[in-house]
Amino acid sequence: PIINKSSSITSFALQIQQKTNPKGMTRSSRTDKGVSALGNVYSFLLPLEGVLKLKTTTEDSLASAINDHLPFDIRLLRAMMSNEQRQIPLSFNARTCCEARRYRYLIPSKVLFQKNQHEEPQKESILDLRKRLKQVLLQWRGTHSFHNFTNWKPKTQSNTEKGNNDDDQESPSCFRHILRCHVEDVIQHNQTDFVVISIKGQSFLYHQIRKMM
Numbered sequence: 093p094i095i096n097k098s099s100s101i102t103s104f105a106l107q108i109q110q111k112t113n114p115k116g117m118t119r120s121s122r123t124d125k126g127v128s129a130l131g132n133v134y135s136f137l138l139p140l141e142g143v144l145k146l147k148t149t150t151e152d153s154l155a156s157a158i159n160d161h162l163p164f165d166i167r168l169l170r171a172m173m174s175n176e177q178r179q180i181p182l183s184f185n186a187r188t189c190c191e192a193r194r195y196r197y198l199i200p201s202k203v204l205f206q207k208n209q210h211e212e213p214q215k216e217s218i219l220d221l222r223k224r225l226k227q228v229l230l231q232w233r234g235t236h237s238f239h240n241f242t243n244w245k246p247k248t249q250s251n252t253e254k255g256n257n258d259d260d261q262e263s264p265s266c267f268r269h270i271l272r273c274h275v276e277d278v279i280q281h282n283q284t285d286f287v288v289i290s291i292k293g294q295s296f297l298y299h300q301i302r303k304m305m
Contacts, residue, residue, distance in 0.1 A: 120190040127302070130196075131169065135186045192271055194292040195301050201278065201285040218285065222275050225287065229273040232291075232304070239266040241304055242297040269294045 117136040121129070155171040162168065174180035204221060205213040216224075239262060276290040291301065 118186040120186040121193050133186045133190070135180075135184055190295075192292055192294055193296065194290060195296075196276065197289045197291075197301075197305050198279070198286040199289060199305070201287050204287060218278050221287070222278070225275050225289070229275070229289070229291075232270050232273045235267055235269045237262045237266045238268050238297055238300050238304075239263070241300045242266070243299055266297065268296060268300065 117134060120133040151171045151173055154173065155168045158168050158171070172178065172180070201218065201221060202213060202215075204225065205216055206224075207213055270291065270293040272290070272292040274290060275287060277288040279286050279288060289305070291304070
């Protein structure tokens with residue numbers, strides 16, 4: 093967090109509980125409705141006088157002090173303060189400075205089984221299932237247009253706007269770079285096998301991950 097003069101830490105924590113953004117707050121990513129984030133990175137302007145009252149000089153003690161004012165289900169895992177050893181510029185933005193985002197989905201293995209001509213799922217070994225999924229997931233790795241995986245981005249961009257009469261081309265705004273996409277693990281819960289799929293990319297389109305899964 094960047095330290096600046098503002099209100100007390102108590103009011104800062106209260107703003108978080110009330111789902112209002114404290115001064116200068118930015119977040120590295122957001123989730124779709126119904127999707128939960130295990131962790132996130134935030135930057136914000138922290139009240140200077142509140143820190144002085146706590147008489148804290150370390151980042152660990154600062155994180156602990158802030159957690160004392162937060163609900164039990166919201167935890168600050170680590171605090172990074174701007175100081176002489178580490179200068180955090182005022183222009184730092186957790187979203188625009190984020191280099192990658194990772195999503196993990198747990199999917200019941202039975203819904204991934206191949207179906208026969210009667211549309212009945214055919215049970216296959218976990219090893220065969222992982223091999224088959226690997227080939228599918230590898231197709232997404234790299235830079236591709238994901239216009240089929242979003243609702244609001246245009247599929248094509250008219251070249252008339254660019255001053256030529258060639259056929260329409262896919263809009264650059266639909267392209268995203270996937271760093272890694274693979275089956276991370278297979279776990280069992282309540283006697284049901286779940287396939288853990290991990291996708292890491294620089295950024296994602298609106299609803300892209302949901303539609304990919």
